[in-house]
Amino acid sequence: MSPRGWAVLSLVALTVALVVTAVLLIPWHRPPAPRADQLAALGDLPAEQVARSREFRSALRPAGWAAIALGLLVALALGLTPLGSRLVELAGRPFGGHWAAQAVLGGLAVVLVADLVTLPFAAWRQSVLTRYGLSTNGWSGWAADLLKSYAVSAVIGALALLGFYTVIRLSPRWWWAFGAAGAATLVVLLSFVLPVLVEPVFNRFTPMEQGPLRAQLMQLAARDGVPVRDVLVADASRRTRAVNAYVSGLGPTRRVVVYDTLLREATPAEVTAVVAHELGHAKDRDVPVGTLTGALGAAAAVVALYLLGSSGPLLRLAGVDSVAQPRAFPMLLALVTVAGLVSAPVQALMSRRVEARADAHALALTGDPAAFEAMQRRLAGINLADPDPPRWEYLYSATHPSTVERIAAARAHAREAGR
Numbered sequence: 001m002s003p004r005g006w007a008v009l010s011l012v013a014l015t016v017a018l019v020v021t022a023v024l025l026i027p028w029h030r031p032p033a034p035r036a037d038q039l040a041a042l043g044d045l046p047a048e049q050v051a052r053s054r055e056f057r058s059a060l061r062p063a064g065w066a067a068i069a070l071g072l073l074v075a076l077a078l079g080l081t082p083l084g085s086r087l088v089e090l091a092g093r094p095f096g097g098h099w100a101a102q103a104v105l106g107g108l109a110v111v112l113v114a115d116l117v118t119l120p121f122a123a124w125r126q127s128v129l130t131r132y133g134l135s136t137n138g139w140s141g142w143a144a145d146l147l148k149s150y151a152v153s154a155v156i157g158a159l160a161l162l163g164f165y166t167v168i169r170l171s172p173r174w175w176w177a178f179g180a181a182g183a184a185t186l187v188v189l190l191s192f193v194l195p196v197l198v199e200p201v202f203n204r205f206t207p208m209e210q211g212p213l214r215a216q217l218m219q220l221a222a223r224d225g226v227p228v229r230d231v232l233v234a235d236a237s238r239r240t241r242a243v244n245a246y247v248s249g250l251g252p253t254r255r256v257v258v259y260d261t262l263l264r265e266a267t268p269a270e271v272t273a274v275v276a277h278e279l280g281h282a283k284d285r286d287v288p289v290g291t292l293t294g295a296l297g298a299a300a301a302v303v304a305l306y307l308l309g310s311s312g313p314l315l316r317l318a319g320v321d322s323v324a325q326p327r328a329f330p331m332l333l334a335l336v337t338v339a340g341l342v343s344a345p346v347q348a349l350m351s352r353r354v355e356a357r358a359d360a361h362a363l364a365l366t367g368d369p370a371a372f373e374a375m376q377r378r379l380a381g382i383n384l385a386d387p388d389p390p391r392w393e394y395l396y397s398a399t400h401p402s403t404v405e406r407i408a409a410a411r412a413h414a415r416e417a418g419r
Ligand SMILES: [Zn+2]
Pocket: 277, 278, 281, 355, 358
């Protein structure tokens, strides 16, 4: 069988593995609370808070969608016309057009152009966050964060580009197979090292202060059977008033992180509800499962890019002879951009199901639906979340159940527990 035949077979196998993983490991059987209960929860929220949140979200919306639309347009313009390949050539010219210079500098140049075009919309977003009092870091802090994130992306991107095009040169016929394995490995590696190498670039993490709350949280984790070495506090207040918590990392790098803003704003019972939700993620292995689906998706993407990218019409549009050239990178990036936008609703749906399971875990673990509901109200109030966002936006991009869904679920839990 030809390498192309093997690639088709591998893509089918990876897609089947991805679907089987998603079907078996994502908690699909978790229908949202009835709409009537959600509307009742919405009616109980202060009307002015709901109005202000909606005003804030409406102010953010144009910048968000414009950035997505313009990002797509630029990716298509660079990838499906010879513009991008010329940019790659130009970036490699000072180095005699060496393939490594084209691969790394050309690749980064293409990504940078796409980033710079959407920069005004990022600034627009920041100005809205400032106007509504959510941002605390000022323009200099915002710019510093932006530069840091460019630097981090450039380092990771340069390594990935150099690795990818080295593999292509070493194995011109089977690079897609090694590339797929490499992409999957990179996803696992990143999930492992991000909390220790990248997150500290943006925030300082300190172990939670000794005291009754910390003791209570560690006890909660022990009762849950989730070994937690520590609860870390992130100095999120340096850039935002928003409250949040998360789990990240794998094995020895796994951690539960709470924002310092959360500790400042919420009652101990509410913080406990948040941490119980995060323990749910840890107990159900949501980070490893997410890493696994991400790794399978990345491997499938590389094989699909090889197959799609070899198509004559696409190559002609991009003005290149072969998908294996660094000059074809803008075309690959355009395909990845389209795939990301198309798959966003599926990823959001999977995320919402996983989040709903963590909520159910928190309710069962704490047995305190009242604190859970109070926490949801506070979260929505401070973060100016639309408690019941427009349906289309929810379906396309909501990674969490809406506030009214979460409150309705807590009330359903309370009813069931009281029975
Ligand atoms: Zn969560």
